[in-house]
Amino acid sequence: MLAINVERTxxxxxxxGRAFLLEKPQLKKVFDTISEQEIPTQIKRYEEAVTCAELxxxxxxxxxxIFGAHLEMVKDIALYQGVVEKIRAGRQCAEAALDATAAxxxxxxxxxxxxxxxxxxxxxxDVSHRLMCLLQGVKHNPFEGMTGEVILIARDLTPSDTxxxxxxxxxxxxxxxxxxxxxxxxxxxxxxxxxLVGVEEILSMVKQDDMVIMDAHAxxxxxxxxxxxxxxxHDKIEEQRKHQEAxxxxxxxxxxxxxxxxxxxxxxxxxxxxxxxxxxxxxxGIGLFxxxxxxxxxxxxxxxxxxxxxxxxxxxLCSGEITIRTLDIGGDKALSYxxxxxxxxxxxxxxxxxxxxxxxxxFKTQLRAILRASAYGEVRIMFPMIISLxxxxxxKEVLEECKKELQQENIDYNKAIEVGMMIETPxxxxxxxxxxxxxxxxxxxxxxLTQYLLAVDRGNKKISHLYNSFHPAVIRSIKRVIDAGHQxxxxxxxxxxxxxxxxxxxxxxxxxxxxxSMSASVLLNVKEILRSLSYEEAKEIAERACQMQxxxxxxxxxxxxR
Amino acid sequence: xxxxxTTVNNASGLHAxxxxxxxxxxxxxxxxxxxxxxxxxxxxxxxxxxxxAAIRSGTEIVVECNGATEKEDLEAVxxxxxxxxxx
Numbered sequence: 001m002l003a004i005n006v007e008r009t010x011x012x013x014x015x016x017g018r019a020f021l022l023e024k025p026q027l028k029k030v031f032d033t034i035s036e037q038e039i040p041t042q043i044k045r046y047e048e049a050v051t052c053a054e055l056x057x058x059x060x061x062x063x064x065x066i067f068g069a070h071l072e073m074v075k076d077i078a079l080y081q082g083v084v085e086k087i088r089a090g091r092q093c094a095e096a097a098l099d100a101t102a103a104x105x106x107x108x109x110x111x112x113x114x115x116x117x118x119x120x121x122x123x124x125x126d127v128s129h130r131l132m133c134l135l136q137g138v139k140h141n142p143f144e145g146m147t148g149e150v151i152l153i154a155r156d157l158t159p160s161d162t163x164x165x166x167x168x169x170x171x172x173x174x175x176x177x178x179x180x181x182x183x184x185x186x187x188x189x190x191x192x193x194x195x196l197v198g199v200e201e202i203l204s205m206v207k208q209d210d211m212v213i214m215d216a217h218a219x220x221x222x223x224x225x226x227x228x229x230x231x232x233x234h235d236k237i238e239e240q241r242k243h244q245e246a247x248x249x250x251x252x253x254x255x256x257x258x259x260x261x262x263x264x265x266x267x268x269x270x271x272x273x274x275x276x277x278x279x280x281x282x283x284x285g286i287g288l289f290x291x292x293x294x295x296x297x298x299x300x301x302x303x304x305x306x307x308x309x310x311x312x313x314x315x316x317l318c319s320g321e322i323t324i325r326t327l328d329i330g331g332d333k334a335l336s337y338x339x340x341x342x343x344x345x346x347x348x349x350x351x352x353x354x355x356x357x358x359x360x361x362x363f364k365t366q367l368r369a370i371l372r373a374s375a376y377g378e379v380r381i382m383f384p385m386i387i388s389l390x391x392x393x394x395x396k397e398v399l400e401e402c403k404k405e406l407q408q409e410n411i412d413y414n415k416a417i418e419v420g421m422m423i424e425t426p427x428x429x430x431x432x433x434x435x436x437x438x439x440x441x442x443x444x445x446x447x448x449l450t451q452y453l454l455a456v457d458r459g460n461k462k463i464s465h466l467y468n469s470f471h472p473a474v475i476r477s478i479k480r481v482i483d484a485g486h487q488x489x490x491x492x493x494x495x496x497x498x499x500x501x502x503x504x505x506x507x508x509x510x511x512x513x514x515x516x517s518m519s520a521s522v523l524l525n526v527k528e529i530l531r532s533l534s535y536e537e538a539k540e541i542a543e544r545a546c547q548m549q550x551x552x553x554x555x556x557x558x559x560x561x562r
Numbered sequence: 563x564x565x566x567x568t569t570v571n572n573a574s575g576l577h578a579x580x581x582x583x584x585x586x587x588x589x590x591x592x593x594x595x596x597x598x599x600x601x602x603x604x605x606x607x608x609x610x611x612x613x614x615a616a617i618r619s620g621t622e623i624v625v626e627c628n629g630a631t632e633k634e635d636l637e638a639v640x641x642x643x644x645x646x647x648x649x
Contacts, residue, residue: 069609072582077589078608108614117616120578124610 002205002223006196007465011185011216012522013194014237015172016230019210019223020146021203022154027132030095034087042087046094049134050074056130073127079105095135102128122299122336146170151212153202157184167191172214174221176202178459189500190274192521196221198461247524251282255516255527261535263509265527266321266517268495272310275317278520285320285378287443287517288495291327291366300337301362307369315377322377323443323493323517324370325422326363326395328352328384347451352385357394367402374414382420382443387427392438422495424448429477436488443517444481446496450474469498470551470560475507479546482512493517503560505529510542564636565626568643575618578609580647585609587642593629595639606639 034042053074060067073079082101086092092100102124109121146169156177173188173195188195194216206212206223213222213233222229255265266287267278275286294302294310315322330351334340343349356363373379383395396419406413421428421435424445428435436442446469451458453474456467468474478494485492493515498504500518505526508516516526541557548554555562572580588595588606597606597615604615606625617623625643627636 069578069582072585072609076585076608076610078605078611105610105614112614112616114575114616117577117613120613123578 001225001229004199004202004205004221004223006199006219006221009196009216009219011188011195013172013192013217014213014215014233014240015151015194016211016213016233016237017149017151017171019206019208019212020150020152020169021206021208022143022152022157027129027136027138029099030093030136032093032096033091034093035091038093039088039091042092042094042097043084045135046080046083046087046098046131049094049131050080052134053127053130069123070127070130073123074131095132098128098131098135120299151214153206153212154184155203157187172216173197174199174202174212174214176200177461186497186519189497189519189521190268190270192277192519198464200461247528250524250527250531251280253527253531255284255530257509257530257533257535257538259534259536261509263513263530264320264493264515265523265530266323266493266495266515267520267523268517269314269520272313272317274520275314278523279317281520281523283320283520283523286314286318286322287493287499287515288382289314289322289324291324292329295327295329295335298337301365304365304369304372307366308372311369311373311379312376315373315379318377320378321380323380323382323420323441323495324373325382325384326353326366326370327356330355347448347457353383353391353395354385356383357391357398360398363395363398364402367399368406371399371402371406371413371417372411374417375412379414380418380420380441382422382441384422384445385424385448386421386435387425389431389434389438392421392435396438420490423481424452424496426453429453429480432481432484433487436484436490439490441490442481442485442492443515444478444492444494444496446474446478446494446498449477449496450498453477468551469496469501469504470554470558472548472550472554475548475554476546478508478513479511479542486512491515500526502526502529503558506533506538507542507545507558509533509535510538510540511546512539512542563626563628564632565624566636566640567622567624568640570617570619570621570623570643572647572649573619575616575621576612576647578613580649581612582609583647584639584642585612587639591627591629591631591635591638593627593632593635595628595635596626598624598626 054071057067057071057074061071079101083097086097086100087094105124106121109124110118112118143166146166148169149171150169151172151174152170153174156175172193173184175184175197176199178184178197185195185197194214196214196216210224213225254262256262264284266285267283268288269275269278269286270290271293294307311324329335330346330349370379370381386392418440420439420441420443422445423432423442447458450467450469454466454471456463458467482492491514494513495517499516500522502525518526545554545557548557570576584606585608595606596603599615599617599621602615604611606612625636625639
């Protein structure tokens with residue numbers, strides 16, 4: 001038995017399962033030339049790879065039509081002839097022949113005028129990758145072959161990895177890299193699963209299929225536990241389940257303090273599935289609808305109709321407000337079908353509203369879809385990463401243009417649709433009084449705000465102890481935003497991780513935050529706390545906290561033990 | 563050899579889905595099939611080649627079939643194209 005302690009965690013929950021180590025396929029570049037005798041062997045190798053790929057894709061195609069197109073490509077006669085020709089005449093091994101043939105097609109597709117067709121290049125790349133994996137005997141999808149209950153252990157998980165995750169087997173996540181606001185943390189929170197990130201050396205300590213216990217709240221991992229320990233944890237899981245049941249009783253009760261102050265408890269979602277899940281937790285609305293998944297989980301920029309379908313369904317599912325944040329990519333979220341230039345500093349680079357304002361047609365497509373969806377529910381629009389009034393004016397101008405177009409086309413939308421912005425850059429804090437006159441609401445994005453205010457990369461493990469939203473600079477900024485909003489009679493919400501932090505509930509309530517938006521899985525915990533608090537008391541405490549000069553003083557005022 | 567002229571009417575031309583449908587139909591035929599677009603002669607049994615040709619809506623094409631079942635095959639291919647290729 002081996003116990004590991006993890007210092008910082010924002011996740012909770014206990015999970016027990018077998019270790020599933022995620023290994024990304026390492027493809028070798030092979031450019032062997034072959035002798036004449038080897039020609040039939042190499043052709044046969046390629047044919048076998050195609051047969052296997054057909055089997056794999058046939059199964060995948062049943063549930064996802066993209067793979068139907070891949071199936072056609074893998075069987076394609078021109079691809080086959082190209083490869084065989086290169087093996088025969090070019091004396092290349094199957095890998096080299098495939099690589100060269102795929103490159104020819106990639107060249108044709110990438111140089112096509114039609115943007116949609118150019119994007120098909122990514123399908124060819126994927127198909128050739130699948131065949132290459134089969135030729136070299138490595139798994140194309142590293143998540144295949146998962147059985148039973150597993151704890152997924154990886155160096156790190158990228159957003160595109162998480163698209164392929166098989167969630168039926170995963171009970172928890174452990175990563176060697178990443179901070180508490182990395183993607184895997186957010187993903188796990190959304191799923192209500194425990195996650196421990198930045199666990200140094202975990203990959204060298206655990207073996208495939210080892211029994212693993214993880215207690216995310218306590219920050220402990222136990223490898224190959226003894227029987228009695230295992231039983232203890234099974235009991236704890238049972239206890240946890242009972243607490244969850246007790247929380248479930250709160251679903252239909254309002255988020256109101258002992259002395260009658262009501263706040264909105266909303267959910268952050270990244271898709272329709274999340275909304276359905278959030279509805280089970282009795283949320284008041286959607287405080288953050290991340291529209292990125294529409295773009296990331298796709299082979300092309302989603303069309304207006306494609307987006308409308310999703311936004312409309314979301315609006316109809318949701319009885320309260322639904323705040324759709326326009327595309328927030330760049331930074332660490334990339335697209336398979338659009339090539340971003342490599343940047344030295346992606347978090348200070350071309351991302352979010354900066355992309356939207358430059359790719360105006362992509363932006364307009366999204367705004368038109370959101371506007372059209374506003375005919376079906378309480379849809380609000382939110383712009384991310386704003387640093388200047390010019391940007392806000394420009395974004396609003398494009399929005400006006402879209403409204404005018406829709407009007408001319410006689411398409412229905414909510415003419416009084418609310419327009420708001422994220423407060424997540426230091427510049428937006430310093431100009432917050434000016435911004436407050438230009439928008440209908442603010443939503444504070446504490447993850448980026450903390451990172452930018454403190455100049456601390458939230459993914460960098462070495463300095464993750466410096467990343468702290470209880471820093472007085474962050475706390476006073478939040479206060480300033482709330483005050484500026486209220487002076488101009490607009491609502492102020494928060495959609496960062498901080499809004500779901502149990503230790504921060506009293507402080508945020510006391511500062512006057514109108515809307516808390518968080519992962520649905522922690523919503524009832526926050527509601528339980530809120531219902532036990534007094535607003536008057538919280539106000540006094542918040543006022544004192546805002547005068548403190550250090551984080552430790554703030555902890556002391558809030559009664560947090562660190 | 564038999565051949566016939568027709569026009570591609572799919573709104574966005576021979577994109578992935580219609581191209582895949584056409585390739586499927588052609589692959590089921592025993593004849594050698596060629597589609598002539600302007601000066602290009604392409605093999606429609608390959609979805610990659612079909613898509614590379616970037617045939618737009620409204621383009622006139624000639625379908626040529628050569629083989630024992632060329633008449634039936636030509637009819638099948640023309641019907642598929644005129645029928646909108648599943649769109």
